[in-house]
Amino acid sequence: MKTSPRRPLILKRRRLPLPDQNAPGETSEEEPKRPPAQQEPSQVQASKEVAESNPCKFPAGIKIINHPTMPNTQVVAVPNNANIQSIITALTAKGKESGSNGPNKFILISCGGAPTHPPGPQPQAQTSHEPKSTEVITETLGPKSASRDTNLPKPPAALPGRRWESYAGGEAAGCPLDNSLTNIQWLGKMTSDGLGSCSIKQEVEEKENRHLEQSQAKDPQVEGPPGTSASWPHSASERPPYSYMAMIQFAINSTERKRMTLKDIYTWIEDHFPYFKHIAKPGWKNSIRHNLSLHDMFVRETSANGKVSFWTIHPSANRYLTLDQVFKPLDPGSPQSPKHLESQQKRPNPELRRNMSIKTELPLGARRKMKPLLPRVSSYLVPIQFPVNQALVLQPSVKVPLPLAASLMSSELARHSKRVRIAPKVLLADEGIAPLPTAGPVKEEKLLLGEGLSPLLPVQGIKEEEILPGEEAPHLGRPIKVESPPLEEWPSPCPSVKEELSQSWEDSSHSPTPRPRKAHGGHKSPARCVSDMLVIKRRERREMSRSRRKQHLLPPCLDEPELLFAEGPGPSRPATDLALPAVSTRPASQLSCSQEEGGPFKTPVKETLPISSTPSKSVLPMSPESWRLTPPAKVGGLDFSPVRTPQGALGPLPDALELTDLGTTPMKSVPLFDSPRELLNSEPFDLTSDPFSSCSPSDMEVPKPGSPEPQVASLSANRSLTEGLVLDTMNDSLSRILLDISFPGLEEDPLGPDGISWAHFIPDLR
DNA sequence: CTATGTAAACAAC
């Protein structure tokens, strides 16, 4: 290391003076309103006619509507309590009859079957799954609310979204849910992550959680002081079971503004984990710095005067974890607890482990457990827009739909089936835009100071909108380094996306793609950049795979762009294209940003995801694990797997973007099952089961029992993501998909998206 | 191979 001959020269780094960054903030503000406008009247062509074609065959309550843009495709609204199997059978028959000319693809969406629905709110909730669900609920609600300090995402805005929360908490209580698809229930049993808000980069989260989980396992007993962050109670001699990355997050999130100077981070850690203060070698600080620089989720902001640097967590990646949130009281009943306990901590000394295990014995009350991770969404996204006014017209969201999603199924399923899954890659639409959705009133100092973007804003915005779909894949280049990067970089055409692509292209062979570094790049002169790049590239070729270097791609867009695209406009391109345009057109309102960089902001983002069979081979941002997290949908009960609704700005969709052309026929790209029957059989068919009742058993594997379920946060203003099924009678395949449903113009609805019921749009359904 | 941790070389302040 040190003197290794191989070591390349370190490029000079220079901090650019911040241009005034106003832009970001501005963009965010603008966007909010756009949604409504998007829709075009023209699309409003109602296509109900078709729908009615054979009502008789189908169970009562089913409505079929032609998909506005997808040929031969119809949207089938199925009551929750309907027998999906029979419906599928009927649809299949119908499709076959129609042949290629007629409707042969059906998008099944669940609409609450209010009428038919059994009286109790969620009667079935109590099924066998109960324990599980209960647990989830507990987790969700519990610690979090209490502990959360300033972190709370935004309450007000969240309200709508919060519904689910309450729901989660008391599903039994039976919230008055309406059965609308937008209703949380329908979405699935999503639970909020502890934070209720945040969730975002699932990858990151997952990683973290896993990590934490492990940690926790080791130290179940860790007690957090009530309220805010807990200090590491155990002997100072014991190293906390948290990774540096986690500790940094705890530290940063412990502040109101969610930002902290390096020194404060050190201090916080020392205060909460005496080990570092007394025992750890001084090198731990180096490690902290290393982590800050290494992980994209950590964003450095510089004060206007440039004298002070604050470290923040990229909003889309921030789960607002705080030390106390990490653990929750163990659930005695939960099966998993034992496992957790067993799990080992990564590095602790063996001795420590022993201690830990011993400690495990502590009274249950004292034990704490990690919060479950949010499940990932595994489906691909199909944009559908419902015009507010009328009848239901399904229309793909034209403008820039969320990035799309890719699909996928739970990893297990995937395993069984050999099919290739599309990796969920998210493009974020606009990463360029900073996530800052509406920052609303900006009161941050920074603004005052004149820094345009404050990362903070984004954060807040996120809080409000926070909900990302299950997984976001932050791939895009990192957007925000507030600090120096000239604005140009982001918004500029092809920001991070390019980078990624480029990486993927270039590095395709390398599994671990080094991700573009934080964007600092502005400072280098072009020439220099180029040369640097060259150097880098060479190195990369050789070693890139290992390198954790963030830096490379930064070079001003100039260079990169061409390279990137040059290589291959082909298949992968599409995704990009889609995304980009969107970005450019729409500032951020919706997709936010986020995703900046890749992945989850962790350096490690790996782009080696499963390759999709789809044409686009873009790299998948998500890690395999993430896939696993996604709970499988329950087909039978129409309980499609829960999908998180993206929240407005943040909403980078989780998975992917791979399907760029959803508009046409996305479904094919990701058939999950060879036959509908297969799908149906794959999971327990429990018609009655309550959607919320938690994940289908089959899921279990992935997420641990306690695994989190996705939650729907509040929907973005007028759009929601939900999951549905696509029945393609041509291939006889049935796949889960993510539906991107937009309701243009709904804003006015007091209820807000969440409150909106499908019935609102589709009276018939009722 | 990945994720982490650790150490260190450098650069910019």
Place this chain on the structure above:
DNA sequence: GTTGTTTACATAG
């Protein structure tokens, strides 16, 4: 000296 960035290497899984 501090803060940041990036390499290199070690290790556990």
